Every structure is written in C-alpha cells, then in structure tokens.
Amino acid sequence: MSFTYRTPQLLQEDHQTTLDVIERLDALLAKARRSPPDVNDATVRGTLKKAAEAIGAEVEFHFKFEEDELFPRLEEAGDVGIGMHLREEHAALLPLGLAIAKSAGEAIDSGFTQADWDDFRDKAGELIERMLAHIQKEEMALLPMLDELLDDESDMELSVQHGNAH
Numbered sequence: 001m002s003f004t005y006r007t008p009q010l011l012q013e014d015h016q017t018t019l020d021v022i023e024r025l026d027a028l029l030a031k032a033r034r035s036p037p038d039v040n041d042a043t044v045r046g047t048l049k050k051a052a053e054a055i056g057a058e059v060e061f062h063f064k065f066e067e068d069e070l071f072p073r074l075e076e077a078g079d080v081g082i083g084m085h086l087r088e089e090h091a092a093l094l095p096l097g098l099a100i101a102k103s104a105g106e107a108i109d110s111g112f113t114q115a116d117w118d119d120f121r122d123k124a125g126e127l128i129e130r131m132l133a134h135i136q137k138e139e140m141a142l143l144p145m146l147d148e149l150l151d152d153e154s155d156m157e158l159s160v161q162h163g164n165a166h
Contacts, residue, residue, distance in 0.1 A: 001139065005155040008143040010162045014062045015135045021054045022131055025100075025124050032121075036112035048104040055127075056101035061165060063090040069158055070146060077149055082141060089134050096127045 003009050024047040028037060037044045067090065071083030103120045112120065150158070 001143070003143065003147045005147055005150045006159040007150060007155050007162065008147045010159055011062070011066075011143060011146075012139065014058060015139060017054060017058055018062070018131065019135060021050050021058075022128050025051055026128050029121055029124055029128075032117070034118075034121075036114060036117035039107055039111045045108060048108050051124075052101050052105035052108065055097045055104075059094060059097040063094055065162060065165065066090075066142075069161060070142070073149060073154070074145060079145065082145065086134075086138065086142065089130070089137075093127070093130055093134060096123060096130070100124055100127055 001012070003012070028044060028047045031037070032044075039045055039048065067083075067087060071087065074080075074083055100120070100123055103116065103123070107116065107120065
C-alpha cells in the first residue's frame with residue numbers, strides 16, 4: 001500500500017521489521033516442533049538474537065509512539081474506537097513480546113530446557129498469531145486513516161519524532 005505521508009510509511013516499515021522477526025520465529029517453531037532447538041545452530045541463534053533485540057525494543061517503541069502521538073490525534077478528529085481497540089491489543093501483545101524477548105536472550109546464553117522450550121513455543125505461537133492479526137488491522141485501518149488525517153506540517157513533526165526516538 002502506498003501512502004502520501006512519511007509517517008504511515010515509517011509505521012509500515014516498523015511492521016515489516018516485526019513481520020520479518022515473526023516469520024523467523026514461525027520457521028523456528030515449525031522446524032524444531034516439540035524438541036528444543038540447538039542454540040549453537042547459526043540460524044537458531046540468529047533468530048533468537050533478532051527476537052531478543054527487536055521484539056521488545058521495536059514493539060515497545062512502536063506501541064508507545066502510536067498511543068502517545070497517533071491515537072490522541074485520531075481521537076481529536078472524532079475517531080475514538082480504533083485507538084481504544086488497538087490499545088487493548090497492545091496491552092496483551094507487549095507483555096507477551098517482552099517475555100519472548102527475555103526468553104530468547106536467556107536461551108542464547110543457556111540453551112533451552114524442555115520446559116523452557118515448551119513455554120517459549122507456546123508464547124511465541126500466541127505472539128505470532130496475535131501480532132499478524134494486529135498488524136493487518138493497522139495496515140488496513142489505522143495507516144489509511146492516519147494518511148487522511150495528516151497534513152504536511154503534522155507529518156513532518158511526527159516523522160521526525162519517530163526517527164529521533166528510533
């Protein structure tokens with residue numbers, strides 16, 4: 001999807017970064033299944049490293065930016081519903097993402113026990129499912145609404161804020 005303003009483009013780039021990590025996690029889960037993967041395998045290690053670094057930081061930043069900067073603008077313009085709905089999803093996704101990031105980091109250092117892997121696999125599966133649906137909602141509803149709401153000045157302000165905080 002193509003947008004007029006830079007801010008929705010930046011958010012779409014954030015989504016792509018998250019989707020890349022989600023796809024790597026999904027591939028890891030599919031390959032390893034019920035047995036803990038070998039964290040010394042380069043692909044496994046790279047996926048865990050990406051998850052540890054990107055999920056927590058990217059998701060937390062992205063959600064905060066939307067909640068602090070975008071949703072209030074939409075609410076001022078009269079659209080309260082989307083912000084409320086997405087905030088609820090953020091409240092469920094963020095702790096899940098942070099738990100995955102923490103577990104991935106620990107696994108890099110110590111590997112997975114069977115119990116650790118079972119927990120990671122379950123949480124990662126839930127995160128993948130929820131995050132895919134969440135990103136789709138934002139791509140189909142939030143970003144087009146934002147593109148209609150912005151003007152040159154507000155887009156410049158938001159895109160600079162996004163870039164500075166990233």
